[in-house]
Amino acid sequence: MKLSYFKLLFLFLVFSACSNAEDVAFIIQDKEENIAKQPNILLIIADDMGLDATPNYNIDGIKPNMPILQSLMSNGIKFNNLWSYPLCTPTRASILTGKYGFRTEVTNVGHNLSSNEQSIQNYLDGMNSGYSHAVIGKWHLSGDISHPNAIGIDEYTGVLGGGVQSYWNWNLVENMQSSKSTEYTTTKFTDLAINWIGSQNQPWFLWLAYNAPHTPFHLPPSELYSQVGLASDQSSIDANPLPYYLAMLEAMDTEMGRLINSMSQEERDNTFIVFIGDNGTPNQVVQTYPNRRAKNSLYQGGVNVPMVISGKNVERKGVEEEALLCTTDLFATIAGIAGSNISEINDSKNFKSMFNAPGITVRDYVYSEIGDDINNLDHTIRNDKYKLMKFSSGNEALYHLAEDPLESINLLDANRLPLSEEAQMAKEALESEIINIKS
Numbered sequence: 001m002k003l004s005y006f007k008l009l010f011l012f013l014v015f016s017a018c019s020n021a022e023d024v025a026f027i028i029q030d031k032e033e034n035i036a037k038q039p040n041i042l043l044i045i046a047d048d049m050g051l052d053a054t055p056n057y058n059i060d061g062i063k064p065n066m067p068i069l070q071s072l073m074s075n076g077i078k079f080n081n082l083w084s085y086p087l088c089t090p091t092r093a094s095i096l097t098g099k100y101g102f103r104t105e106v107t108n109v110g111h112n113l114s115s116n117e118q119s120i121q122n123y124l125d126g127m128n129s130g131y132s133h134a135v136i137g138k139w140h141l142s143g144d145i146s147h148p149n150a151i152g153i154d155e156y157t158g159v160l161g162g163g164v165q166s167y168w169n170w171n172l173v174e175n176m177q178s179s180k181s182t183e184y185t186t187t188k189f190t191d192l193a194i195n196w197i198g199s200q201n202q203p204w205f206l207w208l209a210y211n212a213p214h215t216p217f218h219l220p221p222s223e224l225y226s227q228v229g230l231a232s233d234q235s236s237i238d239a240n241p242l243p244y245y246l247a248m249l250e251a252m253d254t255e256m257g258r259l260i261n262s263m264s265q266e267e268r269d270n271t272f273i274v275f276i277g278d279n280g281t282p283n284q285v286v287q288t289y290p291n292r293r294a295k296n297s298l299y300q301g302g303v304n305v306p307m308v309i310s311g312k313n314v315e316r317k318g319v320e321e322e323a324l325l326c327t328t329d330l331f332a333t334i335a336g337i338a339g340s341n342i343s344e345i346n347d348s349k350n351f352k353s354m355f356n357a358p359g360i361t362v363r364d365y366v367y368s369e370i371g372d373d374i375n376n377l378d379h380t381i382r383n384d385k386y387k388l389m390k391f392s393s394g395n396e397a398l399y400h401l402a403e404d405p406l407e408s409i410n411l412l413d414a415n416r417l418p419l420s421e422e423a424q425m426a427k428e429a430l431e432s433e434i435i436n437i438k439s
Contacts, residue, residue, distance in 0.1 A: 018118060038130065038203040039312035040271040041337055043095075043330070044256060045207070046249070046306075047088060047138060048295055050281035053249060055305040061287035061305065065226045066253035068260065069308065071276060072296075074318045076310025079354065083366040083382075084279050084327045086295065086302040089140050090370070091278040091327050092209070096141070096151070098331025098348030100367065100437070102374045106141070109162060111372075113141040115150040120331050121205070122152030129338045130203055130205045134196050137189045137209035138162070145176050157192050159185070163214050184221055186212045186248075188256040194262045205334070208259075213248035215282065217241040224251035245285040253368040272312045272337055274330065277305035289406065297368075298380040298389055299407055303368045312339070315356040324366045324384065325351060347437075365433045374402040381434055386426040390434070398427055 009227065014156035052061035056078060079089040085091040085101065093099075093106040093113045097120075101107035106118055118126075121133045132438070134155040135148055140162045148156030157174045164170035164185060172181040172188070181188060186239050193208050219232045223249035230236070237244050256275075258267060279295050280302040286294035289301030296302060307325070332340075343350050349362040364383055371377035371392060380389045382401060387395040400423065410416075411423055 006085055017110075022053075032091065038339060039337060040200075040203055040267065041131075041196075041205040041334055042273045043205075043207045043334070044273070044275045045092070045095075045137075045209040046209050046252060046277045046281060047277070047397075048282050049213060049249065049277035049306065050279075050286065050294060050301055051279050051290070051306055052286060052302060053213075053246065054277070055159050057306060059288050062242065064180050064249040064253070065370065066249060067329055068253045068257040070224075071277060072308045073275060074308040076273075076308060077316050077319055077321050079307040079309070079321045079323070079325060079419070081301045081322055082327065082365070083368050084277070084305045085368055086279055086297055086370045088138075088214075088278045092141055093117075094137075094212055094326070094328045094347075097173050098328050098346040100328065100347045101369055102377060102438070103347070107369055107374055109140070111145075112143075113151070115142075115147060117151065119152040120334055121330070123335055123340075124177045124205065124338050125152065127335070127338070127340055131205050131338055132200055132211055133205040133207070133316070135207040135209065136192045136196065138211045139173075139209070145173055145178065149176065149302040155196065158189065160208065163211060163216075166216065167211075167218060167220075175236070176379055186210055186220070186224070186251050186255050190259050193259050197259075197263065197267075203338075205338070210252050210255075211437075212252040213245050215284075216364055217244040217248070217285070219244060220247055220251035220316065224254045226250055230301075242285045242287070245282075268311075270312050272314070273308075274334075275306070275308045276327070276330075278306075279305060293407070296379055298368060298370060300387075300401070300405065303380070307313065309355065313355055315355075316358065319358070321354060321358075323351070323354060324363045324382070325349075325368050326368075329362070347386070365430070367434070367437055379434065381430050381437075383426065383430065384416060386423065388427060388430040388434075395408045398423065 032218050051057040051059040055063045055066050087109050089109045090101040090106050097117045104175045106113050122148050123346055124131050126283040135153050135157040138348045160173050168182055171178050218236050219230055225245050281294045283294050294298035294301040328347045329349045329351055332345050332350035333352050336352040351362050354360050365381055367381045369377045369379040376392045378391045383401045387399045389399050398414050399407045
């Protein structure tokens, strides 16, 4: 219906400018052919997946068996320095709006994103991109059942809140109606995605947000994972949740494969795929990172998350990218994939040029934050070497990430020697950039 509307609008404008119907038909055909060449866009978001739990990342840990994700890495780009927010709600808001949380007042869970904000979907509509779009899965930006549609989503189906009490017993929101579902969420969201993609006859943008591997930790259906020797009773899960968490990741990977394989070869070849984690691993199952420095923290274990990009228009294959990026940057980049020529918008930088060439820099700094009071947040910023953390308590920390990736040595510790000239200059530059960001 949306494409028909744009056709009629375009027809009206063209008729007022052209001298005859043949000119009109030619221009309309050209417009439709250009739209048809646009790649489909599939954004997959994992819930609570840090680098320690992601295959092929150079952070120690017991890794899940995720052949589909690893195949995307082999046929695309693995980004090593993407920063998210420490929690899921502000990360999702940053992708949706291309803005830092202090601008949208979404800096923690429980914060609602105003429906007056412009979403990426709304932006695509405004540029007459010809894309249909949907969000399937976890929302967690408002408890209002009409919120996804109010902010510009064509179709929303999924879980409004931050989690479910059971992956087999949960409230499914569809067409602004809520009903009970007893289908395994990871499978159900995949079914919905397959059905929606199958009904499209124009370029599409699908935001698929799994709630896996978020708690409650559990044993998925046996055909979906490869972990062995796992009991299904709750006491066993509580005693050692890590293998169950890994099994949930494997189940998600299996279902990602089912989704991708459901497409025709022609459609797969014309689909651009982004996979990201929304924040770090939960503390109950985090590996390698020090205690309390994972999800819900501004340390690397909380904000440095996986991102893999593959598919249409991605010419670099099987490579690692060290460029600094923020989750805000997905807004401008998705708009660029859909045909916009913007290089940046709001707090979002278009990094599409990295898909075809190495050595490109779009950011010198990345930034993240957390807290309830937007005027008194904990925040952090880094450049290619150093990371500065400033807490609402007044405490500070400075880390040389190039030499100390696990942040074990705070260079501002009172018991340490004064900062080197390089470290002092880096600290001042990072402080100055925070002022620029907030001005």
